[in-house]
Amino acid sequence: MKILFGLDLDGYQALAPQDTFGKLICGPHALLEIVELRLGLARKSASAVGRIAYYREVLEKMAVGQSRFYASSFEKDPFSVAETLLRWRDEMILAGWNGSADSADSKRIRDFAKVEKTAAATLPLGFGDRVRVAIAELDRRDAKLQAVDVLDAQEYLPPLFRQLLAKLGASFGQVAGAKLKPEASPGTDLWKIQHALTDGSQGRQIKLTHDGSISFVTAFSEVTLSQLAAQTI
Numbered sequence: 001m002k003i004l005f006g007l008d009l010d011g012y013q014a015l016a017p018q019d020t021f022g023k024l025i026c027g028p029h030a031l032l033e034i035v036e037l038r039l040g041l042a043r044k045s046a047s048a049v050g051r052i053a054y055y056r057e058v059l060e061k062m063a064v065g066q067s068r069f070y071a072s073s074f075e076k077d078p079f080s081v082a083e084t085l086l087r088w089r090d091e092m093i094l095a096g097w098n099g100s101a102d103s104a105d106s107k108r109i110r111d112f113a114k115v116e117k118t119a120a121a122t123l124p125l126g127f128g129d130r131v132r133v134a135i136a137e138l139d140r141r142d143a144k145l146q147a148v149d150v151l152d153a154q155e156y157l158p159p160l161f162r163q164l165l166a167k168l169g170a171s172f173g174q175v176a177g178a179k180l181k182p183e184a185s186p187g188t189d190l191w192k193i194q195h196a197l198t199d200g201s202q203g204r205q206i207k208l209t210h211d212g213s214i215s216f217v218t219a220f221s222e223v224t225l226s227q228l229a230a231q232t233i
Contacts, residue, residue, distance in 0.1 A: 005031055005170065006151040022146075028161060031148075032127070035134050035168070038143040046124030055089075056082035058119040062111075069108045086126075089116070093128030096159040131160050138167040147171065188213040 002023045006012075010027030026034070036042045056078050063071050074081045089112065093099075099120055101113035125133070148170040154162055165172075182194035190213035192206050208214075215232070219225045 001034075002146050003031065003034070003148045004151065005148055005165070007156065009151075029127070032130060032134065032164075034145075035138075035143050035164070036130065038145070039134060039137045039141065041130075041133060041137060043125075046126075051124045051126065052079065052083045052086055054123060055086040055119060058115055058123070059085065062115050062118060068111050070111070085112075085115075088112075090126040090128050093126065094131065094158040094160050128158075128160055131164050135160070135164050135167055138164075143168060145169075184213060190214050 004023070004025045006025075006027060008027060009025055010029050012025045012027070024030075024034070033042070059068075059070065059074060059082055060078065062068060063074060068074075070081055070085060092112070099113060099116040101110045103110075105113075123129075145168055148165060148168050150157075150165060150170050150172045154172050157165070182191045182198060184190035184194055189208045189211050192208065193214070196204060196206055217225065217228060219228070
């Protein structure tokens with residue numbers, strides 16, 4: 001199977017029918033699901049609410065008799081604080097945090113580490129946790145993916161996901177680095193903007209003639225915008 005990967009390509013659907021046999025265009029979540037399936041790690045995803053509820057219990061337990069950095073806010077709105085701190089925790093895991101802290105680290109990180117020590121064994125796995133498990137399993141066996149081409153530059157990817165792609169032998173820049181060319185009719189406003197974006201002259205002022213090749217639409221609702229886009233297409 002050949003995979004074209006992009007950070008924003010989860011749920012991608014082509015506008016026109018195309019032959020995709022043996023090929024897949026996907027984002028982080030879809031790619032991880034494929035890897036888990038091929039490694040025998042597929043599992044039912046934990047609900048977000050369930051994870052937050054569990055993390056709230058741990059935070060409450062860890063705050064008893066201790067001056068945790070989140071204590072004051074937790075007293076006023078425990079569920080919202082648990083939701084926020086769990087999101088931070090998941091982001092740190094995806095950034096490569098191993099759940100520990102040194103004495104030189106800030107109190108916030110030390111508190112996070114103490115909570116993690118209590119929660120890690122039974123906290124339902126988040127996205128970053130699943131990536132970490134997949135990376136460890138890839139040290140033992142191959143996911144049997146023919147090729148993974150990455151559209152995004154490495155520096156835009158979370159460090160842990162970068163490790164996963166490296167384990168899969170992903171190619172960076174071959175697709176993204178291809179020379180893009182303006183495809184609009186030469187001389188039109190759309191062509192001028194495409195040309196500026198592809199030849200590195202974004203800082204240059206572009207003189208538009210308002211020939212109708214570009215539409216700028218605003219609305220209060222993304223749903224309204226998506227409906228208009230669908231009608232236009």
